[in-house]
Amino acid sequence: VTASATSGYGYGVNGGYKALNTYYSSGTYYLYDVTKPMSGVIRTTTAKNGTSIPGWYSVDSNNAWTAYSQGADVDAHYNAGKVYDYYYNTHNRNSYDNSGSTLTSTVHYGSNYNNAFWNGSQMVYGDGDGSTFAPLSGALDVVAHELTHAVTERTAGLQYQYQSGALNESMSDVFGYFLDSGDWLMGEDVYTPGVGGDALRSLSNPEAYGQPSHMNDYVNTSSDNGGVHTNSGIPNKAGYLTISSIGKSAAEKIYYRALTVYLTPTSDFSDARAALLQSAADYYGSGSSTYNAVANAWNQVGVY
Ligand SMILES: Cc1cccc(C(=O)O)c1OC(=O)C1CC1
Numbered sequence: 490v491t492a493s494a495t496s497g498y499g500y501g502v503n504g505g506y507k508a509l510n511t512y513y514s515s516g517t518y519y520l521y522d523v524t525k526p527m528s529g530v531i532r533t534t535t536a537k538n539g540t541s542i543p544g545w546y547s548v549d550s551n552n553a554w555t556a557y558s559q560g561a562d563v564d565a566h567y568n569a570g571k572v573y574d575y576y577y578n579t580h581n582r583n584s585y586d587n588s589g590s591t592l593t594s595t596v597h598y599g600s601n602y603n604n605a606f607w608n609g610s611q612m613v614y615g616d617g618d619g620s621t622f623a624p625l626s627g628a629l630d631v632v633a634h635e636l637t638h639a640v641t642e643r644t645a646g647l648q649y650q651y652q653s654g655a656l657n658e659s660m661s662d663v664f665g666y667f668l669d670s671g672d673w674l675m676g677e678d679v680y681t682p683g684v685g686g687d688a689l690r691s692l693s694n695p696e697a698y699g700q701p702s703h704m705n706d707y708v709n710t711s712s713d714n715g716g717v718h719t720n721s722g723i724p725n726k727a728g729y730l731t732i733s734s735i736g737k738s739a740a741e742k743i744y745y746r747a748l749t750v751y752l753t754p755t756s757d758f759s760d761a762r763a764a765l766l767q768s769a770a771d772y773y774g775s776g777s778s779t780y781n782a783v784a785n786a787w788n789q790v791g792v793y
C-alpha cells in the first residue's frame with residue numbers, strides 16, 4: 490500500500506497562504522504531520538460542528554486545502570506546528586509533555602462556538618459566531634495560548650481558580666505574546682472580524698478590555714473560576730513591563746524556568762514574582778539589571 494508524508498498548501502481563516510505537512514494514503518490526503526522529532530505526530534481533525542471529539546480526520550482529495558470551510562483546519566494544523574517548533578527550538582521542550590506526544594487539534598467544534606480550550610488531552614476550537622469570533626484557530630496567539638495551558642498542566646499545574654488560575658491564564662497570554670510578538674494584543678486576528686483594531690485582551694493596557702493592571706483593583710468574584718480571565722490583567726501587565734525592560738529572549742528564559750521549575754499548583758501572584766526573580770538570579774545573578782527590572786515590574790502592579 491503506498492502511503493507517505495506529503496507537502497500541501499492551503500488558505501487560512503484570514504486567507505493567508507500556508508504550506509502544510511500532510512500525509513497521503515489510498516487516494517486521500519490528511520492533516521497529519523510526521524516530520525517532527527517526536528514519538529507522536531501533529532494531527533488535525535474536525536468535529537463537523539458537533540461536540541464529539543476528536544471527530545474525524547480533516548481530509549482533502551488533492552492536497553490543496555483551499556475551500557473557505559477548510560481555513561480553520563489549515564490554521565489549526567499550521568499554527569500547532571509553529572507552536573511545537575517554538576517550544577522545541579527555544580526551550581528544548583518536545584511537545585506539551587516533553588515526551589514528544591501527539592498533538593491533536595479538533596476544529597469546527599459546536600455551533601457558533603465562541604471558545605477554544607485544551608481539554609486535558611487535546612486542543613479544541615470553535616468556529617465562532619462570525620460576529621464575536623472568526624474560527625479561533627486562525628490566530629497564532631490563540632493556539633499558543635491553548636497549547637501553553639497543556640504545558641502549564643504538565644509542569645506547574647497551576648490550579649484553574651483565583652490567583653493561581655489567573656497566573657495560569659497569564660502564562661498562556663505571555664507565551665501567546667512570545668509566539669506572536671508583533672503586538673501586545675491577544676486574539677486580535679480572530680476577534681470581532683467586522684471590527685478592526687480591537688482584541689480579546691491587551692497585555693500593555695489590560696484596562697482597555699476591562700481587566701485590572703494593579704492589585705488595588707483585583708476583582709474578588711466567584712464567577713469565571715474566581716475571575717481568571719479578569720485578574721490575569723495584573724500578571725499580564727507585569728509581563729509587559731518585564732519584556733519591555735529586559736527584552737524577549739531573557740524574558741522567555743525566566744518565564745519558562747519559572748513555569749517549569751519553581752511554580753506549583755497553588756502559587757499566587759507573590760509566588761510568581763518570587764519564581765521569576767529566582768529564575769532571573771539563576772540566569773543573570775541577583776542584583777543584576779535583569780533581576781532589578783523584574784522586581785520593578787511587579788512593584789508597579791502592586792505585587793511584592
Ligand atoms: C476564547 C476563550 C474563551 C474561554 C476560555 C479561553 C481560554 O483558553 O482561556 C478562551 O481562549 C482564549 O482566551 C484565547 C486567548 C484567546
Ligand SMILES: [Zn+2]
Pocket residue numbers: 634638658661
Ligand atoms: Zn486560557
